[in-house]
Amino acid sequence: MSTGGDGEAQGVPHASDLDLVLRALAGEALAIELVCRRLDCVPAILRDRHARYGSPLRADELEEVQQETLVALWAKLGAYEGRASLETWAFRFTVLELLKCFARRDRRRNVLADSEGELERAPDREEPEPLLEPERVHSGLERLGPPANDIIRMRHFEERSFEEIASAYGQPVNTIKARYYRGLERLRELLQPHLGEERP
Amino acid sequence: MTAADDDLLARVVAGDLDPESQVWRAALARDPALAARWQELTLLLGALDRTGADEREALARARADATSTDFARLRDVVGGTRPKRSSNPWWRRPLLVCLAAGAAAVIGVFFALNRDGGRVPNDPTFLGESDHVCLEPTLDVGDARSFRWSGERAPAGDFIVRVFAVDASGSVGEMVVESTPCTDNTWQPKPDELARIPATFLWEVEARRAGGALLELSAPQLARRSRP
Numbered sequence: 001m002s003t004g005g006d007g008e009a010q011g012v013p014h015a016s017d018l019d020l021v022l023r024a025l026a027g028e029a030l031a032i033e034l035v036c037r038r039l040d041c042v043p044a045i046l047r048d049r050h051a052r053y054g055s056p057l058r059a060d061e062l063e064e065v066q067q068e069t070l071v072a073l074w075a076k077l078g079a080y081e082g083r084a085s086l087e088t089w090a091f092r093f094t095v096l097e098l099l100k101c102f103a104r105r106d107r108r109r110n111v112l113a114d115s116e117g118e119l120e121r122a123p124d125r126e127e128p129e130p131l132l133e134p135e136r137v138h139s140g141l142e143r144l145g146p147p148a149n150d151i152i153r154m155r156h157f158e159e160r161s162f163e164e165i166a167s168a169y170g171q172p173v174n175t176i177k178a179r180y181y182r183g184l185e186r187l188r189e190l191l192q193p194h195l196g197e198e199r200p
Numbered sequence: 201m202t203a204a205d206d207d208l209l210a211r212v213v214a215g216d217l218d219p220e221s222q223v224w225r226a227a228l229a230r231d232p233a234l235a236a237r238w239q240e241l242t243l244l245l246g247a248l249d250r251t252g253a254d255e256r257e258a259l260a261r262a263r264a265d266a267t268s269t270d271f272a273r274l275r276d277v278v279g280g281t282r283p284k285r286s287s288n289p290w291w292r293r294p295l296l297v298c299l300a301a302g303a304a305a306v307i308g309v310f311f312a313l314n315r316d317g318g319r320v321p322n323d324p325t326f327l328g329e330s331d332h333v334c335l336e337p338t339l340d341v342g343d344a345r346s347f348r349w350s351g352e353r354a355p356a357g358d359f360i361v362r363v364f365a366v367d368a369s370g371s372v373g374e375m376v377v378e379s380t381p382c383t384d385n386t387w388q389p390k391p392d393e394l395a396r397i398p399a400t401f402l403w404e405v406e407a408r409r410a411g412g413a414l415l416e417l418s419a420p421q422l423a424r425r426s427r428p
């Protein structure tokens with residue numbers, strides 16, 4: 001089993017989590033148990049984010065999303081690469097699943113409204129919620145891609161120093177700083193239309 | 201914007217040049233394009249900091265709000281599905297699957313519990329923020345009298361150690377002991393706490409900020425007391 005320190009030197013910032021996941025995927029009972037214990041916060045993440053969006057789903061709908069998310073999360077566990085901690089990876093996955101659910105719901109409403117005809121469209125029909133600042137930032141980071149997005153996340157989300165990030169990637173500090181700056185510049189371009197908007 | 205200004209901007213963003221410095225202020229006054237870009241980057245850095253804080257706080261809340269029902273639900277999902285790893289038809293033979301899974305589980309648990317003559321695994325656990333590293337517990341003669349880990353304590357923060365029982369089948373049970381907040385990187389259980397720690401157990405250490413907010417949680421460490 002690799003160590004956290006060694007893993008960092010090899011460029012996997014969360015090597016011990018990756019090792020745990022690989023053992024779980026290989027069917028090791030104890031590792032599966034540990035992964036479950038680490039990820040049992042996923043339903044609570046959904047409840048928290050759902051409340052943050054103004055609780056638009058009914059209780060049974062939220063229940064369904066929780067079940068679907070857990071199934072999808074476990075099915076996608078093989079995609080975990082150790083670039084963030086297991087919980088952080090699950091958090092981002094969960095938020096994405098919730099946003100997809102909102103999008104599906106909006107599409108269903110649109111289809112329904114279109115089938116009823118424009119004239120019959122309900123006057124109080126809800127428009128899709130605009131993305132909140134964190135989701136815009138996450139979306140921009142996804143478009144940015146690795147390793148720049150990971151470096152920016154480690155710097156701002158995990159509050160790591162450039163020295164720590166350089167150690168994690170086994171690269172010189174100046175290389176990391178240069179990638180960070182270029183990544184920020186690209187992200188600035190991607191998010192430019194939304195920069196300076198009033199905070200939600 | 202000139203290449204020299206771009207270099208200055210890169211140095212300010214990376215923290216190598218003080219944004220209050222005279223050279224930087226002069227550059228901003230000289231080049232409106234540079235000033236505009238700096239303003240946008242400042243907004244972006246603020247948004248990144250807020251998004252990071254939002255994520256950390258939401259995760260901490262979720263960890264605190266997770267219930268045993270949530271764990272049971274995930275366990276049910278895991279019991280009913282397995283991530284795709286192979287399309288080999290061998291896996292589709294139920295009898296072989298059962299035999300192989302049973303054997304793998306028994307062997308895996310046996311080796312996990314007996315590695316290094318019953319001592320704990322020696323892989324440090326990466327704690328994430330601030331490069332915390334949780335090292336193996338120092339159960340040098342097989343007791344659980346002293347737990348140690350590495351990693352810097354947050355200013356005015358502390359650490360909490362939790363111990364969970366592990367049964368013979370390798371399943372993790374309930375938490376048996378939770379330490380009082382530690383300001384050092386060690387914890388010595390009191391006699392009554394020691395008495396509650398079973399022969400095989402998992403332990404984890406949580407680094408907390410001032411006020412008790414979760415900073416980072418280690419991956420659980422498997423340990424075995426050879427002399428309970």
